[in-house]
Amino acid sequence: MSDGRYGMSPMFHGLPIVEITADRIFSKVDGSIYFYAPNKGAPVFFAVAFAASGIWHIYQCFHYKSWRLTFFYVSSAILFTAGFIVRELGAFDYSDLVKFIVTNCLVYSAPPSAELANYNILGRILYYVPYHSPIHPGRVITTFAFISTVVEALNSNGAALSANQSLRRWKQDIGRDLLKAALLIQLVVIALFLVLAGVFHRRCRRGGIKSAKLENVLYTLYASTILLTIRTIFRVVEYWSVADLHYDDRSIDPMSFSPIIRYEWFFYVFEASLMLVNHVLMNVRHPRRYLPKSTKTFLSARDGKTEVTGPGYKDSRPFWVTLVDPFDLAGLIKRKDRNARFWEEDDGHKAEKSDPSQKVKAKDRVSEDVEAAE
Numbered sequence: 001m002s003d004g005r006y007g008m009s010p011m012f013h014g015l016p017i018v019e020i021t022a023d024r025i026f027s028k029v030d031g032s033i034y035f036y037a038p039n040k041g042a043p044v045f046f047a048v049a050f051a052a053s054g055i056w057h058i059y060q061c062f063h064y065k066s067w068r069l070t071f072f073y074v075s076s077a078i079l080f081t082a083g084f085i086v087r088e089l090g091a092f093d094y095s096d097l098v099k100f101i102v103t104n105c106l107v108y109s110a111p112p113s114a115e116l117a118n119y120n121i122l123g124r125i126l127y128y129v130p131y132h133s134p135i136h137p138g139r140v141i142t143t144f145a146f147i148s149t150v151v152e153a154l155n156s157n158g159a160a161l162s163a164n165q166s167l168r169r170w171k172q173d174i175g176r177d178l179l180k181a182a183l184l185i186q187l188v189v190i191a192l193f194l195v196l197a198g199v200f201h202r203r204c205r206r207g208g209i210k211s212a213k214l215e216n217v218l219y220t221l222y223a224s225t226i227l228l229t230i231r232t233i234f235r236v237v238e239y240w241s242v243a244d245l246h247y248d249d250r251s252i253d254p255m256s257f258s259p260i261i262r263y264e265w266f267f268y269v270f271e272a273s274l275m276l277v278n279h280v281l282m283n284v285r286h287p288r289r290y291l292p293k294s295t296k297t298f299l300s301a302r303d304g305k306t307e308v309t310g311p312g313y314k315d316s317r318p319f320w321v322t323l324v325d326p327f328d329l330a331g332l333i334k335r336k337d338r339n340a341r342f343w344e345e346d347d348g349h350k351a352e353k354s355d356p357s358q359k360v361k362a363k364d365r366v367s368e369d370v371e372a373a374e
């Protein structure tokens with residue numbers, strides 16, 4: 001091996017992208033930027049698989065008219081497909097730095113898109129049972145996307161500092177600390193997301209909501225989030241294994257690096273395979289199979305089974321206030337309920353008795369619930 005150094009700088013939610021100087025590459029395969037000789041068959045399989053899943057998602061978006069709900073899964077599939085196509089090209093020229101950077105950027109930017117889709121799906125679930133929602137349903141994606149933006153800011157600043165080998169070592173260490181903080185915050189965000197879904201689910205069960213469709217879509221969301229969490233933990237462990245290394249140290253033995261860095265199968269098991277399973281899961285158990293098209297359709301508060309179409313969930317507070325205080329803690333402290341309890345005023349049954357011309361109409365979906373359970 002020739003002299004030089006090998007470094008790693010995370011981007012896209014703290015995911016590692018290799019930074020390589022012109023004079024040396026630490027590798028067990030001479031000239032390989034990947035540390036190993038990339039497999040030539042696996043990228044073809046995953047490119048075709050993600051393309052098929054993406055085409056299926058596009059069809060489902062048209063079929064269910066769910067572009068707003070699951071568009072991010074379409075974009076995620078496109079990014080994965082493009083990423084593995086470039087990785088296949090790089091497998092035949094594994095010394096090409098441009099191909100290496102492009103494939104990593106594409107593949108590592110795809111999972112955050114899937115996370116955004118899950119935030120959106122949870123929001124739609126909360127619309128379905130608004131009276132048990134801990135947060136305004138429309139604020140789920142904006143709140144978590146805002147936190148993700150903060151994480152990305154830490155990532156970008158941390159990557160800029162840690163990757164710049166010309167800086168003093170203490171400044172590089174600050175960059176690494178920022179990246180570690182971003183990774184930990186990312187895990188906290190996932191935990192908060194699961195807590196929000198869990199609190200809502202518990203409230204529904206305590207409230208006597210016995211909807212098979214609701215249970216199905218929640219369990220699908222849990223499974224998807226677990227897959228994304230495992231993948232994130234893998235990325236955290238991957239970065240942590242090299243975070244404290246200084247690549248200007250000529251005594252570094254590349255074979256002492258973690259097996260996660262040195263062996264390609266870790267990437268295909270904990271990144272590619274998990275994310276493919278997640279995409280297919282959302283194809284097979286698409287949320288619109290269980291959720292109504294309109295956010296104004298919800299389960300009646302009377303029996304927890306009948307679907308009712310009403311005025312919808314509203315929040316009269318300014319948008320910036322909903323971002324800062326999505327749970328309306330100020331309203332709780334002041335004992336003000338800013339959200340109109342439309343599910344109590346017009347739950348379908350009452351409207352039918354008092355005025356048949358009311359816009360609120362009840363639709364019995366008990367039989368569909370049974371079919372969904374099957």
